[in-house]
Amino acid sequence: MAIIEIDNLRKTFRSGDVDVHALRGVNLVVQKGEFLAVVGRSGSGKSTLFHILGGLTPPTSGTIKIDGQSLTSLDEAGRTRLRRNSVGFVFQKYNLLPTLTVRDNIDIARDIAGRSEPWDATFLEVLELLGIAQKLDRKPRQLSGGEQQRVAIARAIVNQPAILLADEPTGNLDTENSNMVLDLLRHLNKKTGQTVLMITHDPEAAAFADRTVQMRDGELHGA
């Protein structure tokens, strides 16, 4: 079953007097439960694609569907709902709230989604798997980069999103921590069937995924 269907997606930024065509007709289908790597040079449009998929910015034209829901016609409120319920983000810079503990960083994502019931057994297992179950009362600055990124992953999936978008999740990590995070993403994907899309420009990182597509000048190859 296809969880993502993208057809002829375009995104043009107006930068001063020039139009920057970040996406020039992207086509992509991702199956539910897939682990997809997106590789490509800096500036090729990878992040832009993820931002549109994640409802952070609207597309210029084309059609895009997540779990059967069309994003093309979504307004700001609709995109907010999409971010809240259907998408989990993992960024290169972790983006944890610095004043909150690990537990509260995860809980605020649930609070935003309007959920207050305690964590279920599956999620507790995920925390064990991520190796942060014992660090729930720490603040982000008391954690290593690898640990922070694993907290970010936990936060991203706590609301069981349809898709997990990871934009260069290992970009700031050394090889050991990178491998751990990549291993965990693959493990999560296999164990829980979580659909994962990951941007990377490291071929070794891409090897953790089931399938790799290439972004080149705003076009996707090998899709």
Add this chain to the structure above:
Amino acid sequence: MVYKLVYENLKHRPVRTLLSSLAIGLGVTMMLALVGVGEGMLEDQANRARGVGADLVVRAPGSSVVGMGSLSMNQKILDYVRARPHVTLATPIGIHSTGGVSSIMGINYDEFAAMSGGFRFREGGKFTAPDDVIIDDLYAREKKLKVGSVLHTMNRDWRVSGIFASGKLARVMIPLTVLQELASANGKITMIYVKLDNPANTQAVIDAMKQDLPEYPIYAMEELIKQFSVNNLPELKAFIGVVVSLAVLFGFLVVFLAMYTAVLERTREIGILKALGAGPGYVLGILLRETVLLAIIGSLCGIAMSYGTRWLIATFIPASMVQAIVYSWWPIASLITLAGAVLGVLYPALKAARQDALDSLSYD
């Protein structure tokens, strides 16, 4: 959950939180101190008026209810008043303003003492010489005077012969005859205090006197004391209005600045919340709650500081001012401040709520 974030944010910048709260509190203190001084002084005046022990007072034609008055009544009225049925004691007093709100009062010592139940002297006693003055303990404390000290007023030096327990209408008293002489107002008095055989006859006596003295304001003391209220002091009411507006403005500015910088400082965090799916309402709610919390902390600081102003007044100028603690104004002052604070957070909060998630995330 949001409260945790709000609490952590406040804790994260303790100096900002403390200074904002104190500044917000200052507005609350301003209001509480002013209202407290108004109420306190009126209450003090009422108590001192009660301390005279009279049942009614006859004032000069044209004098105001709460004003101090001057030496404008003919002393002959006294004979008429004394001859009324039920009147057991009538004593004249003279008030001479010595500038500002301070004044000096002339009494017939023995009559006044009899009516008021007698002076309780902390030190010394009644006047024995024409240049003797008696003062109350608060005045003595404020002016650092003792028995035998010299007090300069009405262009001459007085010797303090006694210091009495406060609560007898005036703080500084001399013999009425001396006052009349000095003021070149022989035979003139300011008002007459009257004691009756039975307080129950007060209204009947007043009604009868008004027949004969239609020009003269005559009040039962109880009725007069009821007039000592902020409502009868339009200037004070207006001034309270000014201070309330200032406090609102103050709360507005403090919160505007504090929250505006907080929003700038937290641009990235706001971006994170939005990326997690927080809508404008959620972001607005966080900042609003933080503001309400600041206003509550600020109000508590302000209430605490109003005890400080009361202590300062009671310690340094006990005779000039009295500050009451007016509990009913605690919620009023807090709500007024809260209103200013909420107005102040509106712009920063709307700015934060409208912020673009992507722009905020790429902000460093």
